[in-house]
Amino acid sequence: xxxxxxxxxxxxxxxxxxxxxxxxxxxxxxxxxxxxxxxxxxxxxxxxxxxxxxxxxxxxxxxxxxxxxxxxxxxxxxxxxxxxxxxxxxxxxxxxxxxxxxxxxxxxxxxxxxxxxxxxxxxxxxxxxxxxxxxxxxxxxxxxxxxxxxxxxxxxxxxxxxxxxxxxxxxxxxxxxxxxxxxxxxxxxxxxxxxxxxxxxxxxxxxxxxxxxxxxxxxxxxxxxxxxxxxxxxxxxxxxxxxxxxxxxxxxxxxxxxxxxxxxxxxxxxxxxxxxxxxxxxxxxxxxxxxxxxxxxxxxxxxxxxxxxxxxxxxxxxxxxxxxxxxxxxxxxxxxxxxxxxxxxxxxxxxxxxxxxxxxxxxxxxxxxxxxxxxxxxxxxxxxxxxxxxxxxxxxxxxxxxxxxxxxxxxxxxxxxxxxxxxxxxxxxxxxxxxxxxxxxxxxxxxxxxxxxxxxxxxxxxxxxxxxxxxxxxxxxxxxxxxxxxxxxxxxxxxxxxxxxxxxxxxxxxxxxxxxxxxxxxxxxxxxxxxxxxxxxxxxxxxxxxxxxxxxxxxxxxx
Amino acid sequence: xxxxxxxxxxxxxxxxxxxxxxxxxxxxxxxxxxxxxxxxxxxxxxxxxxxxxxxxxxxxxxxxxxxxxxxxxxxxxxxxxxxxxxxxxxxxxxxxxxxxxxxxxxxxxxxxxxxxxxxxxxxxxxxxxxxxxxxxxxxxxxxxxxxxxxxxxxxxxxxxxxxxxxxxxxxxxxxxxxxxxxxxxxxxxxxxxxxxxxxxxxxxxxxxxxxxxxxxxxxxxxxxxxxxxxxxxxxxxxxxxxxxxxxxxxxxxxxxxxxxxxxxxxxxxxxxxxxxxxxxxxxxxxxxxxxxxxxxxxxxxxxxxxxxxxxxxxxxxxxxxxxxxxxxxxxxxxxxxxxxxxxxxxxx
Numbered sequence: 038x039x040x041x042x043x044x045x046x047x048x049x050x051x052x053x054x055x056x057x058x059x060x061x062x063x064x065x066x067x068x069x070x071x072x073x074x075x076x077x078x079x080x081x082x083x084x085x086x087x088x089x090x091x092x093x094x095x096x097x098x099x100x101x102x103x104x105x106x107x108x109x110x111x112x113x114x115x116x117x118x119x120x121x122x123x124x125x126x127x128x129x130x131x132x133x134x135x136x137x138x139x140x141x142x143x144x145x146x147x148x149x150x151x152x153x154x155x156x157x158x159x160x161x162x163x164x165x166x167x168x169x170x171x172x173x174x175x176x177x178x179x180x181x182x183x184x185x186x187x188x189x190x191x192x193x194x195x196x197x198x199x200x201x202x203x204x205x206x207x208x209x210x211x212x213x214x215x216x217x218x219x220x221x222x223x224x225x226x227x228x229x230x231x232x233x234x235x236x237x238x239x240x241x242x243x244x245x246x247x248x249x250x251x252x253x254x255x256x257x258x259x260x261x262x263x264x265x266x267x268x269x270x271x272x273x274x275x276x277x278x279x280x281x282x283x284x285x286x287x288x289x290x291x292x293x294x295x296x297x298x299x300x301x302x303x304x305x306x307x308x309x310x311x312x313x314x315x316x317x318x319x320x321x322x323x324x325x326x327x328x329x330x331x332x333x334x335x336x337x338x339x340x341x342x343x344x345x346x347x348x349x350x351x352x353x354x355x356x357x358x359x360x361x362x363x364x365x366x367x368x369x370x371x372x373x374x375x376x377x378x379x380x381x382x383x384x385x386x387x388x389x390x391x392x393x394x395x396x397x398x399x400x401x402x403x404x405x406x407x408x409x410x411x412x413x414x415x416x417x418x419x420x421x422x423x424x425x426x427x428x429x430x431x432x433x434x435x436x437x438x439x440x441x442x443x444x445x446x447x448x449x450x451x452x453x454x455x456x457x458x459x460x461x462x463x464x465x466x467x468x469x470x471x472x473x474x475x476x477x478x479x480x481x482x483x484x485x486x487x488x489x490x491x492x493x494x495x496x497x498x499x500x501x502x503x504x505x506x507x508x509x510x511x512x513x514x515x516x517x518x519x520x521x522x523x524x525x526x527x528x529x530x531x532x533x534x535x536x537x538x539x540x541x542x543x544x545x546x547x548x549x550x551x552x553x554x555x556x557x558x559x560x561x562x563x564x565x566x567x568x569x570x571x572x573x574x575x576x577x578x579x580x581x582x583x584x585x586x587x588x589x590x591x592x593x594x595x596x
Numbered sequence: 597x598x599x600x601x602x603x604x605x606x607x608x609x610x611x612x613x614x615x616x617x618x619x620x621x622x623x624x625x626x627x628x629x630x631x632x633x634x635x636x637x638x639x640x641x642x643x644x645x646x647x648x649x650x651x652x653x654x655x656x657x658x659x660x661x662x663x664x665x666x667x668x669x670x671x672x673x674x675x676x677x678x679x680x681x682x683x684x685x686x687x688x689x690x691x692x693x694x695x696x697x698x699x700x701x702x703x704x705x706x707x708x709x710x711x712x713x714x715x716x717x718x719x720x721x722x723x724x725x726x727x728x729x730x731x732x733x734x735x736x737x738x739x740x741x742x743x744x745x746x747x748x749x750x751x752x753x754x755x756x757x758x759x760x761x762x763x764x765x766x767x768x769x770x771x772x773x774x775x776x777x778x779x780x781x782x783x784x785x786x787x788x789x790x791x792x793x794x795x796x797x798x799x800x801x802x803x804x805x806x807x808x809x810x811x812x813x814x815x816x817x818x819x820x821x822x823x824x825x826x827x828x829x830x831x832x833x834x835x836x837x838x839x840x841x842x843x844x845x846x847x848x849x850x851x852x853x854x855x856x857x858x859x860x861x862x863x864x865x866x867x868x869x870x871x872x873x874x875x876x877x878x879x880x881x882x883x884x885x886x887x888x889x890x891x892x893x894x895x896x897x898x899x900x901x902x903x904x905x906x907x908x909x910x911x912x913x914x915x916x917x918x919x920x921x922x923x924x925x926x927x928x929x930x931x932x933x934x935x936x937x938x939x940x941x942x943x944x
Contacts, residue, residue: 089939157826180810262778262811265943275939278780279680280932362824362846383654385670451688459690541685542643542671542692553673556781557650558817 046503050411051427057470058430061445069287080288090289093267100186101251107190108197108246109239111342116201118335122326130339137346138195139574141531141548143255144567145192147555148350151357151364153177159353159364180264185257189250191346197242204238207486210324240304248297252438254534259555269293270438283444290441301432357564376561386550394546398529401468405476405525406518413480414506435474442471443535459541467535472528476521483517523578530574628719631881635874641667642875646697647675647783649816649837652896660882666875674814675700675783686712691869694876697739699862700783701924704736714866716877720884729861729901739864739883740892741899743835744788746851747819752828761853765804765831772808776832777815780935784815785832788858789934790927791920795856798937804831805941822848839897852917859919
C-alpha cells in the first residue's frame with residue numbers, strides 16, 4: 038500500500054504549531070493564576086484595580102485604534118494610486134513603502150527623537166527659526182502619546198498598504214468592466230464593486246495595524262520613559278525588573294489576548310459567508326485609471342507620507358552617524374568618524390550580533406514560511422478535521438505581546454527536557470512563533486483567493502494533496518510565498534521584545550545592542566549600527582527578490 | 597560579631613587541621629591569589645558584565661587585550677538589568693559571566709549571600725584599599741566610584757540663574773527643564789535617590805516628580821542630554837560622564853550642593869563558577885592595578901578610592917566635597933519601596 042506522505046507531513050506541521058503556541062500560552066495561563074499558595078485571582082484583581090495598570094491599558098487601546106484608522110486612511114488611497122493609476126514614480130513609492138516596512142520601530146523612534154525632541158529636534162529648530170518662536174515653544178513633541186502614535190503609524194501603515202495594493206492588483210478587470218457596461222459611474226463602480234472586493238484586505242490591514250501597535254515594544258520603550266507614561270508593553274517589561282512579577286505580567290497580557298481573538302472572530306463574521314476567490318483558471322487583466330493633472334496631487338500625497346516615514350528619519354540618522362553631537366547641522370568642524378570607528382573597531386558586540394541577527398532572520402523566515410504554507414493550505418481548504426482550531430492557533434501568537442511570549446518561552450525552555458535558554462535555538466523558536474501569523478495570514482489570504490477548481494482538476498488526475506500543494510497551489514502562490522518570507526525576515530530583523538528577555542551574551546542581536554546603547558544615550562553609535570542593519574537587510578531582500586520585493590500580479594502574468 | 601567569631605574559629609580549625617596532618621607546606625590563610633598568566637592565556641577570554649559607560653568599558657577591554665592577548669567580552673547595560681540577568685542566568689544554572697561590576701553595591705550583598713561570588717584576596721587591594729571599600733571576606737571591592745551632583749549646560753543657563761541647592765530644583769522655573777536617570781535601571785541613581793530620600797524624605801522625591809522631569813534610563817545619559825541641549829539642568833545623573841564631555845569641549849558645569857552630594861561606590865567581583873576562572877583572576881587583578889585606576893580617573897572621569905592616585909587639576913578633590921554616605925544595606929532594604937514610590941511620583 039502506498040503511504041500518503043502528505044498526511045504525515047500535515048500531522049507534523051499541526052503538531053509543531055500546537056507545541057509552539059500551546060506550550061508558552063499554557064504557561065502564561067497557569068502563571069497568571071498562580072500565587073505563593075497555589076491558585077489565586079489576585080493578579081487579575083490587581084490588574085483591574087491598580088491605576089498604574091489601567092492607565093497604560095487605556096492609552097494603548099486609544100493609540101492603537103488611532104494608528105489603525107490612520108493606516109486605512111493612508112494605505113487605501115496610496116495602494117490605489119500605486120496599483121491602479123498612472124501616477125508617476127509608482128515603483129519608487131513602492132520601494133520606499135517597503136523601506137519603511139523594514140525600518141524597525143525602535144530605530145524610527147530614535148530617529149524621530151532627533152527630529153521632534155521638544156527642544157533640540159530638527160523640526161522644532163526649523164519651526165522656531167521660521168516663525169521666530171521662543172525656545173520655550175515646542176511645536177512638535179515626540180515624547181507624548183501623540184508622538185508615539187505617529188511613529189507607530191509610520192512604521193505600521195506599510196502592512197495595510199501591502200494588503201490593499203496586492204488585493205487591488207488581483208481584481209480582474211471584467212467585474213469592473215461589467216459594472217461600467219451596465220452604466221455605472223466610475224465612482225459608483227469603485228464604491229459598489231472595487232471597495233467590497235478589497236474589503237477583506239482593508240479589514241486585515243486595519244486589524245494588523247491595530248495589533249502591531251498594541252504589542253509594539255521598541256518604539257514605546259524609546260519614547261514613553263522620557264514622556265513619563267507607560268503602554269501595556271513597557272508596563273509589562275517593568276514588571277520584570279527586580280523583583281520580577283511574572284504572574285502579574287502574564288495576567289496583564291490576557292486582556293490583549295482576548296481582545297485579539299474577539300477581533301479576529303469579528304473579522305471572520307464580517308467576511309465569512311462571502312466568496313472572495315479572485316484568481317480562477319481563466320486569465321485576467323486590470324484597468325489603470327488615468328489621473329490627468331491629479332496625478333501630481335497623488336504623488337504629493339504619497340511623497341508627504343514617505344517624507345515622514347523615510348526621508349526625514351534616515352536623514353536624521355545619517356546626520357547623527359557623522360556629527361559629533363546629534364542633532365546638529367553638519368559643518369566642516371563638527372563632522373567625525375568617531376561613531377563609525379567605535380561601532381566597527383571598538384564595540385566588540387557588533388560582529389557577533391550582526392551574525393546572530395542574520396542567522397535568526399534567515400532561519401525564522403524559511404521555517405515560518407514553510408510551516409505557514411502547509412498550515413495555511415490546510416485551513417484554507419478545510420483539509421483536516423479541527424482546521425478551525427489550527428487557524429486559531431496560527432493566529433494566536435499575534436495576540437501575545439512578544440515580551441510575554443518571551444516569558445512563556447523562558448519558563449518552558451529553562452527546564453528539562455528542553456534546556457534551550459542561552460542558545461540561539463530558543464531565540465529561533467521565539468522568532469518563528471512571533472512572526473508566524475504574518476506568514477500565515479499572507480498565505481491564507483492568497484490561498485483563499487485561488488479558486489479550488491485548479492486543485493480539483495489535479496486531484497481528479499490522481500495527485501495526492503501534497504503533490505497538489507507542490508505542483509499547483511504553491512506555484513500559483515509564488516508571489517505570496519516570497520512576500521511571506523520577506524515579512525518574516527523583516528519581522529525578525531525588527532524583533533526586540535522577546536529577544537530582550539531571551540538573549541545571553543553570545544546570542545544577542547543588533548536590536549538588543551541598539552536597545553542597550555539607547556539606554557545610555559549613545560545616539561551616534563545607534564545611528565551607525567541602525568544604518569548598517571538596514572543596508573544588510575536590503576541586500577538580503579534584494580537577493581530574495583530577483584522577483585521584485587512585492588511582486589505585482591501583473592508582472593507575474595506577463596511572465 | 598557572631599559571624600566574625602565563627603570565621604575566626606573556622607580559620608583556627610583549618611590551621612590546626614593542617615598542622616595535625618603535618619603537611620610539608622601548610623597553606624597559610626594569609627596567602628594572596630596570584631593569577632596564573634599562562635592558564636589565563638590558554639582560556640583566552642574573559643566575560644565582563646558591567647554598567648560602566650560603554651566607552652570606558654571598551655577602552656579597558658582594548659588595553660587588557662593588548663597587554664595579555666586575552667579578549668574581553670564586554671556586556672554593558674544598566675546595573676539593575678545586569679542584576680536581573682545574573683539572577684535569570686544563575687536561576688537557569690547558566691554560567692556566562694566571569695567578572696561583574698555594577699553601581700548598586702547592594703547587588704553584591706545579595707550575590708555574596710547567595711554564595712555566588714569567589715573569594716579573591718589580592719595583595720594590591722589589601723594594601724591600597726581602605727577597609728570600608730572592600731568586603732572583609734574578599735568577595736568584592738570598590739572598583740570605581742562616582743558622585744551624582746547637579747549639572748547644567750552653561751550655553752542655556754547663566755551661572756547666576758543656575759540652581760545651587762537640591763531645594764532649588766523644586767522651583768517652578770525648572771518645571772519641564774530637568775533630566776534625570778531612572779532608579780529602576782541605574783544602580784547609581786538608585787543609590788543617589790536613596791541618599792536624597794534619607795536626607796530630605798520621600799516628600800522631596802514626590803515634589804521632584806511634580807516637576808515633569810524628562811526621564812532616561814542610565815545615569816550616563818543625562819550628561820549627554822545636557823550636552824545636546826535637549827534639557828538645561830541635570831537633576832540625577834553621574835559626574836564622570838560630565839567630566840568626559842567637558843574634556844570634549846561641552847559647556848557643562850557641575851554644582852556640588854552645600855547640603856551634600858550623593859556618592860556611589862561601584863564594586864567588582866568574580867563569580868565562583870566563572871567559565872574562565874584564570875582569565876577572570878588576571879582581569880580582576882588588572883581592574884585594581886594602579887594603571888587601570890589612573891585610567892579610570894583620567895580618561896573615564898571616575899573617582900577612585902585607591903590610595904595614591906593623581907586627580908586632574910581641574911576637578912575638585914573628593915575630600916573637599918560634602919558627601920552623602922552610601923549605605924548598601926539601606927539601599928537593599930528600601931529598593932522595592934523606592935521603585936514603587938518612584939513610579940507613583942514620576943509616572944514611570
